[in-house]
Amino acid sequence: MIKDIWKQPAEGFTEETIGRTEEQIIQKEIEIGFKFPALYKEHMKLQNGGYLWKSALNYNNDVNELLCNDATFDPIIQQNSYKTLKDVLLEYIDNEKLETSSNSDFLYLDRLPILSHMGGHTILCFDYGYNVENEYEIPEIVYFELECAENGYEEKLRLKSYDELINNLVYYGYESTSFYIGIKSNESIEKIFELIEKSFYLQLETKTDNGYGWYNFEKWFCGELKLNSSLSAYLKLTPNQFLSNTFLFQNDKEFNYVIDIDIRIGVESFQDNSNYLKSILMEKFEPFLSNLDWIFLEVPFHKENKIELEKVMQTFHD
Known part of the structure; x- marks a missing residue:
């Protein structure tokens, strides 16, 4: 089976964007x-x-x-x-x-x-x-x-x-820095939202906009997750399926919720060192994910940047 390489349009396919015969x-x-x-x-x-x-x-x-x-x-x-x-x-x-x-x-x-x-x-x-x-x-x-x-x-x-x-x-670069986790659950998105807030002592904001054209959901949730005193990630919780019936991750349709984690605060070269950042995220998210059916849907390609890595690791000792 051919793996789908595309980001599907949030508003659904049109005569111009639907696959060619x-x-x-x-x-x-x-x-x-x-x-x-x-x-x-x-x-x-x-x-x-x-x-x-x-x-x-x-x-x-x-x-x-x-x-x-x-x-x-x-x-x-x-x-x-x-x-x-x-x-x-x-x-x-x-x-x-x-x-x-x-x-x-x-x-x-x-x-x-x-x-x-x-x-x-x-x-x-x-x-x-x-x-x-x-x-x-x-x-x-x-x-x-x-x-x-x-x-x-x-x-x-x-x-x-x-x-x-x-x-x-x-998957790498300025526009490809998020770690995406897929969750398969029969619970409502509100239940997943509540579980995140409880697990991380975090207050998420409910959103209904289209995320600059990338989203098409009835609602989605976002907030800032502190990893330590200096390092933070933007966190978004969304459905996987758009209202138009296209998907964020069409190759993994069975995972009905998506968590987007983007470490942008406290990191200068935020597209690098993904293996190390992934281990930091896993330590933070392990209690939350331990009772869920989940996978990494997308992880940035690992390109080591030792100077930036030293800065990141130092934030855990400050």
């Missing part, structure tokens, strides 16, 4: 002149583009944010849109200049269908052999810098396949 995907392949990778097609059948849960790239023994600043995988749109990197470049570079923009013996910029427009200054493309004579049957993935490139585009990163890209994406 095999026929719609084939039509797009005919339009661009290339066949998509099998895994990509399966992902687009689940949802027509959007935000991914795992948006950083763990590659060559280093992890860096890739799909940041609201970057998404582009939807499959029929007609009236940029199809390839060449279409984008022709908006501001003369075609004659573009044809001489590379020292390679071969240049086929129309062999670069767009996977993600990123933030506009960079772009992620399928590469069916833009700088070789014979096109590839299975595309590689190329990340281009646009804004600062002397010739309008500069290759910064290359991966062997879409599968390699997906397999090396991790």
